[in-house]
Amino acid sequence: MAKGAGMIEPNMATMLSFWVTDADIPSEELQSMLKRVVDKSFNRLSIDTDTSTSDTVAIMANGLAGPVDLVAFEKALTEGAIDMAKQIVADGEGATKLIEVVVSEAIDEEQAKVMAKSVVNSPLVKTAVHGADANWGRVAMALGKTFDTRLNPEKVKISFGEHTVYEEGAPTGIEDEPVESYMKQADEVTISIQLGLGTAESTVWGCDLTEDYIKINALYRT
Amino acid sequence: MAKGAGMIEPNMATMLSFWVTDADIPSEELQSMLKRVVDKSFNRLSIDTDTSTSDTVAIMANGLAGPVDLVAFEKALTEGAIDMAKQIVADGEGATKLIEVVVSEAIDEEQAKVMAKSVVNSPLVKTAVHGADANWGRVAMALGKTFDTRLNPEKVKISFGEHTVYEEGAPTGIEDEPVESYMKQADEVTISIQLGLGTAESTVWGCDLTEDYIKINALYRT
Numbered sequence: 001m002a003k004g005a006g007m008i009e010p011n012m013a014t015m016l017s018f019w020v021t022d023a024d025i026p027s028e029e030l031q032s033m034l035k036r037v038v039d040k041s042f043n044r045l046s047i048d049t050d051t052s053t054s055d056t057v058a059i060m061a062n063g064l065a066g067p068v069d070l071v072a073f074e075k076a077l078t079e080g081a082i083d084m085a086k087q088i089v090a091d092g093e094g095a096t097k098l099i100e101v102v103v104s105e106a107i108d109e110e111q112a113k114v115m116a117k118s119v120v121n122s123p124l125v126k127t128a129v130h131g132a133d134a135n136w137g138r139v140a141m142a143l144g145k146t147f148d149t150r151l152n153p154e155k156v157k158i159s160f161g162e163h164t165v166y167e168e169g170a171p172t173g174i175e176d177e178p179v180e181s182y183m184k185q186a187d188e189v190t191i192s193i194q195l196g197l198g199t200a201e202s203t204v205w206g207c208d209l210t211e212d213y214i215k216i217n218a219l220y221r222t
Numbered sequence: 223m224a225k226g227a228g229m230i231e232p233n234m235a236t237m238l239s240f241w242v243t244d245a246d247i248p249s250e251e252l253q254s255m256l257k258r259v260v261d262k263s264f265n266r267l268s269i270d271t272d273t274s275t276s277d278t279v280a281i282m283a284n285g286l287a288g289p290v291d292l293v294a295f296e297k298a299l300t301e302g303a304i305d306m307a308k309q310i311v312a313d314g315e316g317a318t319k320l321i322e323v324v325v326s327e328a329i330d331e332e333q334a335k336v337m338a339k340s341v342v343n344s345p346l347v348k349t350a351v352h353g354a355d356a357n358w359g360r361v362a363m364a365l366g367k368t369f370d371t372r373l374n375p376e377k378v379k380i381s382f383g384e385h386t387v388y389e390e391g392a393p394t395g396i397e398d399e400p401v402e403s404y405m406k407q408a409d410e411v412t413i414s415i416q417l418g419l420g421t422a423e424s425t426v427w428g429c430d431l432t433e434d435y436i437k438i439n440a441l442y443r444t
Contacts, residue, residue, distance in 0.1 A: 048345040049271075050360075051367035123270040123345075124439055131440035138272075145273035210440070211433040217346055218353035218432070 041081035094212030112202035120206035155196030263303035316434030334424035348431035377418030
């Protein structure tokens with residue numbers, strides 16, 4: 001179960017997620033597993049950068065089914081949590097498109113995550129996606145505003161879906177068709193960024209920024 | 223002269239500011255003075271959290287007027303720069319209200335600045351101001367999401383204009399009138415936050431987040 005992105009008192013978007021299993025997993029093991037899973041799923045979504053005071057993910061196991069293969073269990077739990085996280089984002093206030101940002105070829109996972117979050121949280125990237133524009137300039141700006149001097153623009157490659165729009169320090173010139181049809185039709189827009197620096201990777205999820213988000217959050221008293 | 227918040231290729235909001243004086247001030251002195259001034263003015267404004275690659279502030283002195291009182295000069299330059307920074311914010315894309323966030327009683331200036339920026343950049347605070355709602359819950363959320371554990375909610379005081387809406391760990395109950403008239407009528411909304419921890423202070427400026435911001439940045443190609 002997961003519930004998110006709605007308006008509750010005192011007007012914050014709150015995320016609640018509860019999991020139950022009949023697997024027999026010791027409490028400590030389950031807790032550390034849940035932390036790893038949350039770090040790969042719920043902690044990688046962002047509706048509007050604002051953080052609720054009451055976000056909660058909890059898991060309960062009654063042990064009825066006996067011991068289980070922990071590796072397989074964690075894999076299934078991760079997949080379920082990512083699926084749930086993406087549903088929360090797609091259901092975000094005013095959202096019309098889910099945005100998946102995949103940063104790869106980073107020096108380490110932290111760098112990949114910081115870059116991916118900067119892109120998915122940029123209001124200019126979010127509005128560009130809303131306007132179905134494969135705007136590589138805004139993606140490059142969002143990478144640049146992290147002030148990570150290890151970035152090399154000549155090595156960065158930016159793609160929307162399967163369409164590479166920027167590589168080797170310059171736009172590829174295919175900004176219009178067919179990437180435009182992709183941007184217009186996709187309910188889930190994937191922005192892939194290869195940094196060309198290493199082998200680490202991180203994926204985060206967000207949504208577009210729309211007039212309905214403003215209506216919901218500015219005009220809720222009228 | 224200062225120019226900002228417009229759309230230029232590649233679709234970033236770019237800020238340019240050029241200053242000229244006939245005072246005779248050595249180049250090194252003028253440069254370090256400008257850095258101090260910019261840190262108190264232009265570096266404290268935010269339209270939408272996105273950072274342009276080409277923001278520029280420059281000052282040129284031809285020396286014609288001879289030596290000047292440096293303290294008085296810096297004071298005048300700071301006032302001019304703050305005035306210009308506020309004009310840029312008020313002219314931000316889609317903006318209808320300027321937001322001034324003053325954080326005082328902080329442990330140090332860095333803490334005050336981080337808190338103030340978190341509030342002024344929060345989409346939920348920005349939309350609340352657009353909707354003329356003195357929403358202390360969203361301000362408290364923005365303070366909380368800095369994860370600064372030195373904060374003590376019991377000591378925090380939040381005011382909109384002269385109207386204190388939260389203190390001693392609870393809302394004061396005057397959320398409606400007269401603070402509502404203030405929020406509706408003010409072109410410049412001041413949010414004051416006293417942390418109750420020390421004596422440091424910081425002021426930043428931003429603007430509300432409106433449907434016009436979305437229109438300008440999502441539908442620019444249609």
